[in-house]
Amino acid sequence: MTMSRPRAPKSVYRIPVFGLYGLAADSGTAGYAHIESISSRAPANDWHISTHRHADLAQCILVLSGGGVLDIEGRAIAMDPPWIVWLPVGVVHGFRFIPGTEGLVLTVSDDVVDAAIQGSVDRDRLSFLAAEPRYAPLSAAADIGIDVRHLMTAVAREQDLPRTAGDTVVVATISLLLVAMLRLKTLDTLDRHLGTVQASEFRRFREYVERSFRTQPTMKETAKALGITTDRLHAITTKAVGKGPLAIQHERIVLECKRELIYTRKRISEIAFDCGFQDMAYFSRFFARHAGCAPRVFRQMHAEAGED
Template identity: 30%
Template sequence: MRRIPNYELYGESAAARPPWHDAFNFEWIPERSRANDWNIPAHRHDALLQILYIRNGYGHVIIESAKEPFDPPCLVILPAQVVHGFVFSPEIDGLVITAAQGALESIAKSVSPALLPILQRPALIPVRGPAATDETLMPLFQLIEHEFRSGAAGHTAAGMSLLIALFVQAARLADYAAATPVAALAARRSVQIKRFRELIAKHFREHRPVEFYAAELDITVAQLGRICREELGVSPTSLVNDHLIREAQRDLVYSGMSVKQIAHSLGFEDAAYFSRFFRKQTGITPRAFQGAAQRDLALGTF
């Protein structure tokens, strides 16, 4: 079985924690990508968020099973645990910041809970609008780079504070472009939704009913349904099914397992039932999705 690699930075094992594990890292994209022939295969980071600023050049980012081309200037946000990969052109001009997801979320909860959605959802955000220019963003990035490289007293606190300011700008850009919903959410509901997602990730293979999740959250089924519909526009069942389908899609593209093996690994006793479920949710069979995705995700080509 081929598993999706889990790294701190790309190519660095999650078992070997670098000194900045609880803080942040700054790199210019060519620093790591040139050595990898401008191709960063699919991987994930369990506890780390990444934000890229693409200024010039071309290429694409893989987010789960979707390929999104860059349209510079743009920001790319990749929360922890999201499977992603890149193909860059040698002309690429940009930077990447890697930071501890939990630390950023803790700061955001204290100073601006409305920032949580921009930290928790993958997005490709165009840098557009009256106040959106390279001159607006680059001073922030330069200050972040300075704090990372200086090692001066308090550089971690200063760097994380600057990152919060950066995500305020990202949220404004997303709002302007209508690319990512950034409506203010009540802190309590944000926590409930985050906890619900964590429970889904933990128990989705068990095919638990909505009643189980509501009980774990200490709310009623009706309350859980209302929170999901009003904040996310979907039902709790849809959220559970979406997670299950994403895991199935990951395995179909990256694991090397057969459809029957994937069905059993996801808690389905009957592979035929898994195929019907997958087709109902996506409109195509698992085998058809697998073939199409493997053709479309031919990394190394534009």
Template identity: 30%
Template sequence: MTQRTIPSYELYGELLSGASTDPIHHELIRDRSSQHDWTIRLHRHRAMAQVFLFRTANVAYRLGDVTHRTSEPHILFVPPGFVHGFRFDEDVDGDVLSIRTGDLPPGPSEALLPAAMQVPCVLARSDSENFADIEATFQQLARIYRRMNVERRTLLETLTQLILTYIAGDVRRHATIGTLPTSERLSRHEQQAEDFCALVEQDFREELSVGDYARTLGVSPPHLTRVCRKVLGESPNGLIRQRRLLEAKRLLEYTRLSISEIALRSGFRNPPFFSRTFRQCVGLSPKSYRSSKEA
């Protein structure tokens, strides 16, 4: 599979179009892999790091140009933008923790693991002094993740930082830390798409047109549209709208702001238009969406 055919699932795609507004996502590996014949094809996440906990052996995975099969339980850290794929046995036992970059507050792991946060880290249980603690923290995080109370997000952030800090300690002693191969570097179009995503993240609340974004990037609006459709599978306007709707979902879930105020804070200058757009894209009115999260 060449670089151009490797799909990208990220904030402007997988997470943004999904139901979750959490910066942290937890699931069992078998939950997703069982839906795909136990094979996760090569892909990357532009704005998301992942920690995989494999409790069983015989997991085949590919990281960039490197293919490996585990012979014992492992922990695998995959940074944003790095190509990876898996082939699992049907009895696989493990978890995956997905972390949307930029949403977590700084923690001790950031100082301990500066280099490893940029490249994959592989930890075998036999080389990890913290494996049991990491596994126990994963179990606690999985329980907290299913809760819906006011302290949930803070606890998830704390436990995530704890997992990263445990990994940091092991990395300094034993982990295999790869380097980013040249073949993994972004193509020109991928870089332009990533730059556009960064601008949207910065300015989605402003009344900016596709032409405004294109001028900032030094390209034409038609070129930006082609790049977004090719790399991200969506038009620029669609990506801007998705980012605004994600912000609206967050505000509906975690604040008591009025619908009109949420519309304005999410980049919609016309509250009735916001309500219509929200219903069309989400399937619920803003009020009903808020009520569903309070149930």
């Protein structure tokens, strides 16, 4: 059910309110989703989408080629593809596209966005992110772990060839798009804090830790694998997250041990060996120092919690 909204005085709102651009707003937009190419609508308007807003609709715009300028709340933002834009409900925006620009525009009603957010364990962060306009160059899928182009084209296929549970696909897609933008924001913050070169080195270090933590390489071996000095590695991680590289590696080892103690039936000695420990006594001390109790106690505590 869509609740009616009070009509604003004409003297206050002079900005056009549209459903899709150029079409009158429809108050019955619950459960709405539509995707189209930029080139399907922009040429008819001479590639200029005048400033307007949507009363009940949010949009995700993916600019793949061409580009242009995003006009948003009085600011002009140059778009150099690939570029992604998130527009929450009510944001005043317009576009001046370079003729021939290609990309996709996903338009969904605000209740679809709410469903995507509320179904996520990260709903607080996603809710905060979704409430504000976002625009940024689109990083490679390898950098954010999500292929945004594939997601958008997948929704377009769902629209062209309706299948069972298509609504679920759209909601899941919105969730993943918001996560992608959250990760883009994180990368941007890291780049601004560290600089592009050090941010790249920090990301490579985290990837290296993920691949190698079970063998517990020394920090000298880690730095050599990354092609930097141990001093530089320590300086980068300390600046990025306030802790040294060894502490980060230890945190990852402890996380894996906790997971295996909770979710597997492996013997504790087997878990220790799988995570690079040869001495059980040392493993017990290491785990207790980081987790606050011995491995056996940790497993028992979580086993009892699961029985409640």
